[in-house]
Structure formats: C-alpha cells, structure tokens
Amino acid sequence: MKILHFSDVHGDLNALKAVVEFAKKRNDLEAVVCSGDLLGQCLTNEQAEQMQHARSFIFNNVRSDKPISLTDVLDFIKRSTFPDSIKRAANYYSGIEQEFNKNAEAQYKNLSNIFSEFPQTVFTIPGNWDSKHYFDYFGRFNVHEFPREINGIEFTGYGGDSFIPVFLPQTKAVFHSDEGLYKTLVEQVPEIAVTHTPPKGVLDKGANGESYGSWANLAYIRNPDESSDLLLCGHVHESEGCARPEGLRTLVVNAGNVGKFVNSPKYGTFVEVDYKNADSISVSPYRVLENGEICDLKAKKIVDIN
Secondary structure (H helix, E strand, O other): EEEEOOOHHHHHHHHHHHHHHHHHHHOOOOOOEOOOOOOOOOHHHHHHHHHHHHHHHHHOOOOOOOOOOOOHHHHHHOOOOHHHHHHHHHHHHHHHHHHHHHHHHHHHHHHHHHHOOOOOOOEOOOOOEEEEOOHHHHOOOOEOOOOOOOOEOEEEEEOOOOOOOOOOOOEEEOOOOOOHHHHHHHHHHOOEEEEOOEEOOOOEOOOOOOEEOOOHHHHHHOOOOOOOEEEEEOOOOOHHHEEEOOOOOOOOEEOOOOOOOOOOOOEEEEEEEEEEOOEEEEEEEEOOOOEEOOOOOOOOOOOOEO
C-alpha cells in the first residue's frame, strides 16, 4: 500500500492544494493520512492575550472545592450572583470564544472542501491546534479513537496533545490524555497507528532542543509483540524523518509541517510511504516549494527497509 502522509497544515490552503494536485496525478496512491493541526490561527495576538488574562482573572477569583472545567465555570458565573468584574471577564471570554468559533468554522469549511478533492481514501486526526469543530467537518475522515480499514489494513489514531496553544480557547480544545492514547492503541493494535505527537525521545526535538514527544506513545511501541508496524505522526516540525528505535518493530514517521507556521522557517514537508509489512517499508520525502511546485527528494530517501 502506498500512503501519502502529511501533518500540521495550520490553515495553509495553498500548500494543501499543492499536495492535492500531487495526489490527483498519482494512480498508485491508495490512502492519504493527515496527523492533525489542520487549523491555523483564528484569533489575533491581542485577542489571545486578552482571552488568557480573562481566564486567569476568573480562576483567581472563583473558588471551587472540586475540579471543574472552564465551560462549567463560565456557565455557573452566568447563572449565579458574582461581582460585576467577574461577570465582565466571563462575558469577555465568551465574546472572544464566539469570534474564534466563527473563524474556526470558516477555516474548517475551506479545509474540508479541499480534503474532499483527494481521489484516495483519506484518514485524519485532530492536533492540539484543532478545536471541537473538527468533528463537524472531518467526521467522515476521522480515525481518532475510531478504527478504519482499507484493503485489509487497519488504521487507528489518537490526536491532540496536552499542550493547548494560546490561540485556542480551552473550552474548545479536543480532549487529550496519555491514558486515552495508550488505551486506544493497545486495545486496537492497528497495523498503522496515526498520532499527532511522536513517541518520547523519537523524532520529537524542537528548535530549542527540548523533547516534546508522548510517554504514552513510547510505552505503546515498546511492546514489540503488540505494537503497530508503522506509526505516522507530526507535531514537532523540526524533526521530520523516520526512525525505528533499536529492538522495536514500529517504524515512526514524522512528516513535519506541510503548512506555513508562525516563526517556523521550515514548511512544506510531506512523505510517501510504501508499506507492505513491518519488514518492508520505504519512505520518500517531498517538499512544497514557495511557488507551489512539488520537489521530489527521492535522491534523499529517508529509509528503505527490505
């Protein structure tokens, strides 16, 4: 099976369209997989900063004797008697949230229309930049906690990350937990796993050298008898490539970021994976250039395992 894999679109419609046109010309591709972060920035820097200030003010002034979500806090403030300053903060947060909703839905609509142009079977998961609106527009492609099969090969994914960007209202974030990721993959053990985050210590170094991978993901692939042949991920833009940790069966492929991203000079990366089984996987890298053309980097093929 030949798979086109990319991640971290971040609302870059031009880069996405270039990948679609590439896929349309390929009769041998059977599946397209996106590892999340479809959504781009939906609030201005000022709106995001003010939203965070409002949230901090609310949590510093509203007490609870048990864990409670921000959604429940906002609802409680609206239904109860609180000082005007707290009500203003809650209303302000809700107002920015509504602006986010409008912008996110417009982006998702455009993105889903472009995704629909892929002639191949498409599988997607949400990233940590994605909101709950993702499921309204990408449900037909979704493999987040939902196994799907093509030509006898099962795909299962788990998206998101524990880190929520400042541009995403906490009330709209897709729920993510390490326990959920591990449980989903262990129960399904798909041939091909799709996650947003790479495993801890595997293709997960950011520009600052810090490791941003998932311990739960690492725990899953450390079981050589019950783990996937292939794990497709993204999230850490600077660590595109592939690696198979010594002694393990799972080949990890980080596609990098196909879309432009704030303060990230590298973008446009995606890969083609020729998958037969755990012992026969070939991965070839491509790049979307500034003019929208696709640069074939077969001379720099990442890995060829036979």
